[in-house]
Amino acid sequence: MTTHTVTVRAGGGSYPVLVGSGVRRRLPEVLGEVRRVAVVTQAAIGFEVDPGCEHEVFTIGEGEEAKTLATVEELCRAWARWGLTRADRVVAVGGGLVTDVAGFAAAVYHRGVGVVHVPTTLLGMVDAAIGGKTGVNLPEGKNLVGAFWQPGAVLCDLDALATLPERERRSGLGEMAKYHFLTGRDLTALPLDERVAACVRIKAEVVAADERERVGARRGRAVLNYGHTLAHALETAGRYDLRHGEAVAVGLVYAAELARRLGRIDDARVAHHRRVVEGYGLPTAPPPGVDPDELMTLMARDKKAVDGLTFALDGPDGVEVVTGVDPTVAAEALAALAGSP
Numbered sequence: 001m002t003t004h005t006v007t008v009r010a011g012g013g014s015y016p017v018l019v020g021s022g023v024r025r026r027l028p029e030v031l032g033e034v035r036r037v038a039v040v041t042q043a044a045i046g047f048e049v050d051p052g053c054e055h056e057v058f059t060i061g062e063g064e065e066a067k068t069l070a071t072v073e074e075l076c077r078a079w080a081r082w083g084l085t086r087a088d089r090v091v092a093v094g095g096g097l098v099t100d101v102a103g104f105a106a107a108v109y110h111r112g113v114g115v116v117h118v119p120t121t122l123l124g125m126v127d128a129a130i131g132g133k134t135g136v137n138l139p140e141g142k143n144l145v146g147a148f149w150q151p152g153a154v155l156c157d158l159d160a161l162a163t164l165p166e167r168e169r170r171s172g173l174g175e176m177a178k179y180h181f182l183t184g185r186d187l188t189a190l191p192l193d194e195r196v197a198a199c200v201r202i203k204a205e206v207v208a209a210d211e212r213e214r215v216g217a218r219r220g221r222a223v224l225n226y227g228h229t230l231a232h233a234l235e236t237a238g239r240y241d242l243r244h245g246e247a248v249a250v251g252l253v254y255a256a257e258l259a260r261r262l263g264r265i266d267d268a269r270v271a272h273h274r275r276v277v278e279g280y281g282l283p284t285a286p287p288p289g290v291d292p293d294e295l296m297t298l299m300a301r302d303k304k305a306v307d308g309l310t311f312a313l314d315g316p317d318g319v320e321v322v323t324g325v326d327p328t329v330a331a332e333a334l335a336a337l338a339g340s341p
């Protein structure tokens with residue numbers, strides 16, 4: 001299989017993202033001359049990498065409960081005991097949680113040590129590991145503390161996807177579905193490796209144009225949150241058995257229904273959203289028993305909502321951030337969704 005190389009320009013420099021089968025073997029090459037490597041992973045991941053130099057594996061816990069400042073402190077203390085220096089590197093091997101936590105710890109340890117990401121999930125490959133967003137949760141909310149810390153390289157080894165449980169693999173497709181609407185390109189017919197590379201390329205372009213997600217930008221990095229306003233509300237409500245990518249899938253169809261009601265897109269474009277999401281075997285409606293009032297309240301509290309209800313919405317000029325959305329229309333779109341098959 002071909003290896004695709006995408007260059008991300010950010011953080012005043014650039015770095016390669018390699019996509020293909022077996023690219024983990026390129027780790028020594030992308031690390032270059034380093035003395036030691038701290039590999040950060042989770043016990044259940046079982047995807048081994050060989051940095052080709054002295055290294056030690058540091059494991060962090062599973063689930064959102066592990067995405068805390070306490071985990072960052074534990075990691076930094078373990079690195080200090082081991083003697084990690086700024087001449088060394090961190091290599092994060094895992095899903096978005098691992099790359100977010102290890103990336104943040106790398107950003108703050110000794111005021112910054114280099115990191116290479118080896119995402120092992122589709123979600124990590126097309127989103128979390130690319131673009132330098134790192135961070136952890138607070139009891140008050142998700143990803144409230146973090147830093148922009150660009151990796152030195154990202155290795156998207158497609159062999160890792162074979163190790164994933166089916167539902168986890170499908171969940172990653174939700175983030176992938178998002179990219180179908182961020183450009184005019186149809187990704188449907190592409191084989192997996194090319195599709196992952198295409199998603200990385202789209203993200204790289206968005207990040208290069210707006211690395212730090214300028215507040216108030218209509219077309220900046222915030223468009224990467226397409227489908228995420230309802231998705232985050234569904235996740236925050238916490239009562240629904242949905243993976244992130246499944247929640248994003250529902251959020252994409254909701255965003256299309258809302259954009260149509262606001263006169264931004266037509267019926268055919270909504271149907272296209274449904275086709276893409278269904279094509280990935282993902283849900284197009286919230287689970288039964290969903291509480292629309294609660295979701296409306298949570299959507300109003302979204303981090304993007306600085307000026308009334310705020311959504312990334314498709315329209316004649318593509319996806320852009322729209323503020324001050326009429327709550328009645330937003331509620332109508334939600335009701336239409338809940339009623340759909």
Ligand code: GLY
Binds near residue numbers: 224
């Ligand atoms: N996941 C959205 C971003 O990286 O900006």
